[in-house]
Amino acid sequence: xxxxxxxxAELARLAASASLPAAKTAPRDCGHFDIxxxxxxxxxxxxxxxxxxxxxxxxxxVLERDEAGQYWLSTPVExxxxxxxxAPFLAVALEALNPGTPLQVLSFxxxxxxxxxxxxxxxxxxxxxxxxxxxxPYILVRNRLEARLARPVVYELVELGRExxxxxxTLFGVWSKGKFFPLGSLGPNL
Numbered sequence: 228x229x230x231x232x233x234x235x236a237e238l239a240r241l242a243a244s245a246s247l248p249a250a251k252t253a254p255r256d257c258g259h260f261d262i263x264x265x266x267x268x269x270x271x272x273x274x275x276x277x278x279x280x281x282x283x284x285x286x287x288x289v290l291e292r293d294e295a296g297q298y299w300l301s302t303p304v305e306x307x308x309x310x311x312x313x314a315p316f317l318a319v320a321l322e323a324l325n326p327g328t329p330l331q332v333l334s335f336x337x338x339x340x341x342x343x344x345x346x347x348x349x350x351x352x353x354x355x356x357x358x359x360x361x362x363x364p365y366i367l368v369r370n371r372l373e374a375r376l377a378r379p380v381v382y383e384l385v386e387l388g389r390e391x392x393x394x395x396x397t398l399f400g401v402w403s404k405g406k407f408f409p410l411g412s413l414g415p416n417l
Contacts, residue, residue: 260300260307262286266375268317268338280339287339290315292371314365316341316374321383333387333403335366337374343367345403353410362411385410 263271270277270286277283290309291299298311318335325331333345343349343366352365352373364381365373376384388401388410400409 254301254304254306257305257307260309262300262307262309264298264309264311264315266313268315284339287315290372294371314373314375316368316372318343318366318374318376318380321380323383323387326387329402329405331387331402333384333401335374335376335380337368341368343369343374345401345408347404347406351401351408351410364410 261273262277265271270283277286286300289300289302291301292315293299298309298315299306300309317338319338320336322334322336323331324334334342335345336342345351345366349367352367353362354365355361356363364376364384366376368374384401388399390397390399391407391409392398393407393409398407398409399411400407402408
């Protein structure tokens with residue numbers, strides 16, 4: 228029980244530093260915070276689930292990704308690395324305004340209740356799964372931080388897709404905010 232109380236105290240200290248005003252000096256590098264974000268969007272501290280959504284949202288608000296792809300919790304006072312298994316967020320719902328029209332707007336809700344609209348500033352990226360080879364779509368949420376689309380959301384997105392000719396290739400994708408976002412190629416000269 229003592230270890231549990233110590234872990235809670237450390238999380239409380241980190242949470243308190245996340246809400247402090249900006250410091251005049253660079254944050255102290257604390258190494259690895261032993262926080263892991265699982266592929267399903269769950270957060271863990273020292274192997275134990277962080278179940279308080281308010282705490283997860285607070286930490287997500289100070290989550291950053293550097294140019295090398297490393298994830299950090301960066302508060303005004305200290306910063307430390309965190310492990311992210313895939314993407315830090317999961318897109319769990321899709322809303323389509325004006326579906327099937329040139330004015331279509333696609334918005335995604337993340338597992339942390341953030342809403343992000345698919346547009347030029349929040350593009351879609353599709354990468355092949357390392358195991359199955361199937362496509363895995365991600366949407367940029369903010370500053371190098373992405374949300375992986377949950378499987379049901381991917382199915383909804385595909386339902387809204389259409390073929391578009393780009394150069395000599397026919398692509399399958401979706402329109403949102405006046406921009407076409409490819410989901411995959413249907414091959415040349417189709």
